[in-house]
Amino acid sequence: MFSERAIRCEARGASVYSAQRTRTGSGEAWTWPECHAFFIEMDMTADRRGIKIRSFFGVGPVLLAGLIMLSACSKADPYVPPDPFYYFASYPVGKNPTTVTTADFNRDQITDLITTNISSNTISLLFGNGDGTFRDQVQVKVCQEPRSLAINDFNHDDQLDVVLACSGSDQVSILFGRGNGKFEDGPQYPVHRTPVSVSSEDVNGDGHPDLAVALRNDKVKIFLGSAGGTFRPGFQYEYGDTPTSVALKDLNQDGKPDLVVTNGGPMLSAVSVWIGNGDGTFRDPKDYKTGRRPLGVSFADFNNDSLPDLLVINGEGDSFTTLLGNGDATFQPGKDSGADASPNFGAAHDFDGDHIADVAIVNLQSTDLSILFGRGDGTFHYPPRNYRTRNGPFAVASYRVSADNMEEPGLVTADNGAGSVSVFLHHGRKGQASAAGRAGE
Known part of the structure; x- marks a missing residue:
């Protein structure tokens, strides 16, 4: 055994x-x-x-x-991992950030950051400077215990809006963006039992963004959107064991978003895939075994076959699981790889420029950011390249920095224990990032 x-x-x-x-x-x-x-x-x-x-x-x-x-x-040549990043600066946000996401909120074609801050009941928006650095936060008071968020244009005004999974008030909350760092309160919808994750895509093909919300009591609830940014309840699915994340993506290339849920309970450590019917409903799920207590899922193409694969971070056992896609929303048996102590969130991107997807993982207990460089077959080189972070790295996101005729990847972590986000820039940007970008440090 x-x-x-x-x-x-x-x-x-x-x-x-x-x-x-x-x-x-x-x-x-x-x-x-x-x-x-x-x-x-x-x-x-x-x-x-x-x-x-x-x-x-x-x-x-x-x-x-x-x-x-x-x-x-013992005769194997030592593997020395690339060292593509350096720590640049940390920026204060609200208390205990749980997610960090990138988007262009003011339509200047520069990446901005947004976090959910669960203990201060706020979100923080940090506008980008265009060189991989960011301005000081704009903090907005929101619902109780915002745990997760998704971004879309819900009311079709060409401004990005936000939906929050509010675990303290058992609701999802809509914020309509104004494009200047300010938001207008939108509708709120009760979900009755601890929403932990939310995702947004058009699941019924009517041109309006919809919502999928994972609830702690083994349910996933669908909300169907309208032209004005309001929602009506759709189907509710009761399945699995203690959902920890939900994501929507077209996995079988039929133009209809499919549903992916990680189950973190002791009875079912698995990722469940539900094929979308295109009318707001989904077929019965298929489960794929992962490591213990999977916490989140993201998508990448790890073997360069142009088909979506899955990356699942396992909260127990210090591992993560990759599942290679077959192109029909089914997946090959998972491959578990070792991580550092208490991995919590991961993101996939080509960080070393070899056109193969790599993985960046934040590790709570070891207080670091690990990058594992892909082999092109769903496995990874060892050892990883580790970077120290501030206290309690909880989430990570990657973004692209396009400036000075250069395009390089960047990484940002949400530091739950420090109340900050930390930026890691590519060595190609060293000396190019503005000193003003350190203002929040």
């Missing part, structure tokens, strides 16, 4: 850092990508002292630690 924990071997000099688990039809396999060691269907457990393997020949358990376990791999 395999330990649910991603096995970690701190023998970095031999390129052996963390195992990856693959589920197969006959069981599970652990592989060490850098040296290609392989074990399957053996009795294996792991703890802080090492790895204990009970052999098939009845010889008894053998405790292997560090390089002794993988002496055959």
Whole structure:
């Protein structure tokens, strides 16, 4: 029986850092990508002292630690991860930010930031300067305990609006954007039990953005939008075990958004995929096993086949799961990869310019940002490149910096314990970012 924990071997000099688990039809396999060691269907457990393997020949358990376990791999060349980023500055936001999202709120073609601040009942908007840096926050009072947000133009006025999942008041709340950092209060809709996540796409094909809201009591509620930015209740689905996130995306390329929900409860550690019918309803879900307590899902193309794949961050077991898509809203068995201590959120992007999707993960317990560089097949090089963050990194978002005839990626973390967002700029921007952009630090 395999330990649910991603096995970690701190023998970095031999390129052996963390195992990856693959589920197969006959069981599970652990592989060490850098040296290609392989074990399957053996009795294996792991703890802080090492790895204990009970052999098939009845010889008894053998405790292997560090390089002794993988002496055959000692000849592998060390992998040195790229170092594409540097810490630039942190900007104050509200208390205990839980999400950070990028968008262009004032239509100047420059990326802005927005956060939900769960303990101050606010959102923070930070306008971009165009060089990867940001101005001081505009903080807006909103509903009780805003936990999650989605962005769309709900009333068709060419200004971005915001919908909030308000876990303290059991409602979703609409804010109509004015384009200048200010918002007008819109309608609020009760959902009755702790909304934890919200996503917005047009699920019934009428040209108006709709909402999908994940509720803590094993429900997903659909709201159908109108031209004026109001909503009416749609179908409600009761399924799963303690939803932790919801996302809408067309996974089978039929032009109809599909629904993806992560289930973080003890009875079903899985991501559920619901194929959209195009009329605001969804077919029965199919579950895909992940690591323990999956917290969130995002989309990428990890193997360059132009089909959407899934990235799921697992809150227990220090791992994340990638699921390669088949193009028909079904997925291959998940591959679990090791992360640092207590991963909480992830984002995928090509960070090193090799045209292969990489993964950035914030880790609560180890207080760092890890970047794992993709191999192009849904697995990743080890070790990762780690960057220290401020206290309580809770969420991460990537964005593009286009200035001075250069285009480079940037990263921003929501620092829950510090009440800030931290910006990491690409080394190609070093010396180019304005000193004024550090004003919030």
